[in-house]
Amino acid sequence: MNGVAHAWLIVALMMSGLYIVMASAHLFKKLIGLSVFQVSVFMLYISLGVVEGAAPPIVEPGVDAYSNPLPHVLILTAIVVGIATMALALALLVRIRRAYGTLDEAALAAKDEDA
Amino acid sequence: MSVEYGLTLTLLAFMLLAAWALARSDDLLAAVMLAGIISLASAAVFTVMDAVDVAFTEAAVGAGVATLLSVRALGVLGERRAAGRARVGLPFLVVLVCGGLLLYGTADLPAYGDPAAPAMQHVAPHYLARGGVETGVPNIVTAVLASYRGFDTFGELVVIFTAGLGVLTLLAGSGVSGARSEVDAGDRDIIVRQVVKWLVPFVLLFALYVQFHGDYGPGGGFQAGVIFAAGMVLYALTFGLPRLERVLPPSRLRLLAATGVWLYGGVGVACLLRGGAFLDYAVLAEDAVDGQHLGILLVELGVGLTVFSVMVLIYRAFTRQRHGGVE
Numbered sequence: 001m002n003g004v005a006h007a008w009l010i011v012a013l014m015m016s017g018l019y020i021v022m023a024s025a026h027l028f029k030k031l032i033g034l035s036v037f038q039v040s041v042f043m044l045y046i047s048l049g050v051v052e053g054a055a056p057p058i059v060e061p062g063v064d065a066y067s068n069p070l071p072h073v074l075i076l077t078a079i080v081v082g083i084a085t086m087a088l089a090l091a092l093l094v095r096i097r098r099a100y101g102t103l104d105e106a107a108l109a110a111k112d113e114d115a
Numbered sequence: 116m117s118v119e120y121g122l123t124l125t126l127l128a129f130m131l132l133a134a135w136a137l138a139r140s141d142d143l144l145a146a147v148m149l150a151g152i153i154s155l156a157s158a159a160v161f162t163v164m165d166a167v168d169v170a171f172t173e174a175a176v177g178a179g180v181a182t183l184l185s186v187r188a189l190g191v192l193g194e195r196r197a198a199g200r201a202r203v204g205l206p207f208l209v210v211l212v213c214g215g216l217l218l219y220g221t222a223d224l225p226a227y228g229d230p231a232a233p234a235m236q237h238v239a240p241h242y243l244a245r246g247g248v249e250t251g252v253p254n255i256v257t258a259v260l261a262s263y264r265g266f267d268t269f270g271e272l273v274v275i276f277t278a279g280l281g282v283l284t285l286l287a288g289s290g291v292s293g294a295r296s297e298v299d300a301g302d303r304d305i306i307v308r309q310v311v312k313w314l315v316p317f318v319l320l321f322a323l324y325v326q327f328h329g330d331y332g333p334g335g336g337f338q339a340g341v342i343f344a345a346g347m348v349l350y351a352l353t354f355g356l357p358r359l360e361r362v363l364p365p366s367r368l369r370l371l372a373a374t375g376v377w378l379y380g381g382v383g384v385a386c387l388l389r390g391g392a393f394l395d396y397a398v399l400a401e402d403a404v405d406g407q408h409l410g411i412l413l414v415e416l417g418v419g420l421t422v423f424s425v426m427v428l429i430y431r432a433f434t435r436q437r438h439g440g441v442e
Binding site for chain 2: 007017024048
């Protein structure tokens with residue numbers, strides 16, 4: 001019998017991503033942490049639509065059990081939107097680096113105080 | 116416990132290990148590579164979970180394009196290490212509380228692979244039973260993506276287009292103007308050049324297959340767009356950006372990006388003009404199923420065009436940046 005152990009591991013991975021976002025002082029590292037968080041959310045979502053012993057949701061004669069296609073659709077588009085927004089974040093980092101000369105959180109705050 | 120479930124758990128444990136190394140490492144390039152590994156492992160998890168379309172997308176986007184863009188951005192930023200130790204205590208506490216609550220929540224989750232799970236109760240049975248008949252498309256993921264939830268997907272496409280515009284706007288005006296050896300020459304290694312020269316046509320052909328076979332197998336506009344873009348980026352990496360720009364001038368890419376959104380919206384408006392609802396493809400042909408199939412084919416083409424051109428434009432914008440330094 002399968003349990004929910006996969007969800008525990010996914011939660012642990014999600015929390016490592018969240019920890020990196022909060023604990024790291026470097027904005028680029030925070031962004032990487034965010035992408036780890038994102039991947040774990042995707043996996044939790046997809047895991048809810050799995051049906052044991054079923055086929056991928058591509059209709060074929062002679063197959064009557066399929067996994068749930070709806071989470072697949074939602075996550076598929078989310079992945080591509082995710083890379084587009086990540087590119088936007090990277091472009092923002094490039095501009096921040098140009099304007100401040102650093103991507104360190106504390107140094108950025110200090111420069112803002114000075115101004 | 117089934118073999119598949121064991122495999123999922125093993126892969127997840129492997130990803131946790133990579134995440135642990137990621138949290139500990141100060142090297143930013145190592146962080147990008149570890150995130151790529153996590154992403155590729157998640158693609159394997161998606162395959163085990165029967166989400167073949169998702170796995171496909173994650174492998175091409177998360178492990179491929181995201182890693183490439185991150186490395187490019189690192190080069191532009193001129194940063195190597197995440198120096199400066201920050202807080203440890205408070206984040207750890209927050210993660211502990213948050214994770215504890217989530218673990219408490221997992222007690223109510225249905226067991227992995229339960230066919231009677233709540234997620235299987237509502238629209239999913241209808242999609243699976245009627246989707247293939249109503250749209251004429253055996254890949255139910257494509258049918259739901261482009262037809263049942265076509266409105267959603269249109270929104271997502273506009274988000275991608277807008278994000279692309281944002282990147283171009285943010286990075287406009289700070290690019291290199293004159294010739295630069297790295298941008299111009301690409302990779303000089305003869306083996307790399309020969310292999311890529313033979314590989315690129317097959318990558319592009321595969322992308323077209325994924326685009327137009329997405330109705331019958333895993334694939335569709337999102338994946339095809341990214342793979343086509345990957346082929347072009349591979350060409351630019353090897354032979355230099357100017358060579359790519361001779362084939363695909365940026366002005367044409369910008370036009371293509373808008374054309375994709377326009378095509379998707381245009382199909383919706385055509386449905387309105389023919390007396391149906393927005394994006395109700397059934398009215399596009401004499402036969403409702405033929406109309407659905409035609410509509411799905413056209414909007415997927417729109418998705419492919421926009422995703423492809425936005426990806427190449429974003430890659431180009433980062434590649435043309437001056438490396439490091441302050442303005």
